[in-house]
Amino acid sequence: MHAEVVTGVAVVVNNEVITKGEIESTVEVGRQNAYNAYRNDPKAYVDAAIEGLVERKLIMHDFVTSGYLTNLLEAYVDNQIRDYIRDHDYGDRARFIRTLHAEGQTYEAFRLKQREDLIVFMMTRQNSSDLRKILISPLKVEEYYRSHPDEFKIDDQVKLRMIALPTLPNGTPDATKKMGEEILSKIDSGVPFAEMAEIYSAASERAVGGDCGWHERHFYTPAIDQIAFALKPGEHSGVIELPGKCYLLMVDEVEPAHTKTLTEVRNYIEQKLMAEESNRLRKLWIERLKRKSWVSYY
Numbered sequence: 001m002h003a004e005v006v007t008g009v010a011v012v013v014n015n016e017v018i019t020k021g022e023i024e025s026t027v028e029v030g031r032q033n034a035y036n037a038y039r040n041d042p043k044a045y046v047d048a049a050i051e052g053l054v055e056r057k058l059i060m061h062d063f064v065t066s067g068y069l070t071n072l073l074e075a076y077v078d079n080q081i082r083d084y085i086r087d088h089d090y091g092d093r094a095r096f097i098r099t100l101h102a103e104g105q106t107y108e109a110f111r112l113k114q115r116e117d118l119i120v121f122m123m124t125r126q127n128s129s130d131l132r133k134i135l136i137s138p139l140k141v142e143e144y145y146r147s148h149p150d151e152f153k154i155d156d157q158v159k160l161r162m163i164a165l166p167t168l169p170n171g172t173p174d175a176t177k178k179m180g181e182e183i184l185s186k187i188d189s190g191v192p193f194a195e196m197a198e199i200y201s202a203a204s205e206r207a208v209g210g211d212c213g214w215h216e217r218h219f220y221t222p223a224i225d226q227i228a229f230a231l232k233p234g235e236h237s238g239v240i241e242l243p244g245k246c247y248l249l250m251v252d253e254v255e256p257a258h259t260k261t262l263t264e265v266r267n268y269i270e271q272k273l274m275a276e277e278s279n280r281l282r283k284l285w286i287e288r289l290k291r292k293s294w295v296s297y298y
Contacts, residue, residue, distance in 0.1 A: 011050065012296045013057035023050055058289040059123050060116060077115045084114075128282035136273045144269050145262050152260040156217055158228050159253040161193055161210040164203040165246045173241065180239035180246040193236055193250040214255070224249065 011018040026049045038045035089096040100110055145152070163183060167176045183196050194209025201210050217225055227237050228249050236250040 009298055011054055011298065012294070013054055014061050014293050014295075016057045016061065018050070018053050018057065022053065026053060054295060055286050055289075056116070056120055058286065058293055058295075059120050061293060062289055063119050063123055073115070073118065077111065077118060080114055080118070081111060124282065127285045128278060134274045134277050134281075136270050136277070140273060141266055141269045142262065144273060145265065149259065152265055154216075154255070154258055154260060156229060156257045157214050157255040158231070158251050159214050159255075160212045160228055161197060161250040161252060162203055162205065162212050163193070163197045163201040163210055163248040165200065165248075166202050167244055173246075176246045177239055177241060180248060184236075184239060184248060187236060187248075193248075196248075210250075211252075 008020045009017050010020045010023055023046070027046055030049065031045075034045050034048075038048070085091055085093055085096045089099065097107055100107055163180075165176050165180050165183075167173055179200070183200055187193050187196055192209075194211070197203075197210025198206060203210065203212075205212050215228075217229060219225070220228070221242065223240065223242060224247065227240060228251060231237065231249065231251040233251055233253050237248060240247040240249065
């Protein structure tokens with residue numbers, strides 16, 4: 001975290017100010033993690049960052065005005081920082097301080113953020129998101145399962161192994177194909193496909209015997225898809241020639257298209273409904289905090 005640049009007031013929450021610089025820093029720090037969720041709507045990402053800062057101020061205000069005791073909190077924060085220094089700076093506090101200064105940050109600012117992070121976490125957990133307090137009835141799980149059938153449909157899948165043989169810089173496609181045929185001959189003579197993959201494959205799965213895991217249709221190129229889904233468990237392909245590479249495929253297992261049973265997905269549905277309920281309770285809590293607070297955007 002770099003030193004905050006104050007460039008003007010953006011939001012006032014009760015008697016606390018959120019500066020434009022604070023918003024810019026928050027946006028920059030979280031940009032990578034938020035890329036997938038907001039890549040098509042960067043304004044929405046900035047708006048979400050602003051609301052996150054507003055909520056943080058609201059929660060801190062509620063903590064202070066509610067009169068919570070802080071003796072244990074301060075000791076816990078100090079223990080957290082000691083653990084952080086142990087894990088990141090070999091327990092060397094002086095080194096830790098130097099690192100903070102190099103990043104344009106003071107120890108006091110670091111400790112304050114650790115303290116606020118802990119307060120926000122504990123207050124949020126107490127008021128909304130402690131999943132241990134949320135009970136989802138079996139009936140709700142069953143209703144969700146019945147009303148979302150498409151969510152649990154599984155397309156045809158194959159568990160695939162692959163040997164990839166690229167054309168060498170000084171080689172020819174014919175030479176690559178010939179190598180593939182030699183490997184194929186060894187496999188046909190009884191040498192395990194996985195062993196050949198570990199020796200010859202140029203793919204990243206080489207170290208695990210060419211194991212590419214489970215994949216649905218359309219994950220690979222149409223040529224590979226067509227052959228892979230035509231194979232039965234234990235069968236392997238011939239040499240597949242594609243531009244720049246030759247491939248050998250083997251199918252370990254096949255799973256036909258089907259719908260997962262309620263037993264298979266019960267825990268998933270329960271966790272999802274618990275998370276949705278937690279989010280709902282959190283929104284209600286933040287709305288209550290806003291109603292008894294003063295928030296002004298500039």
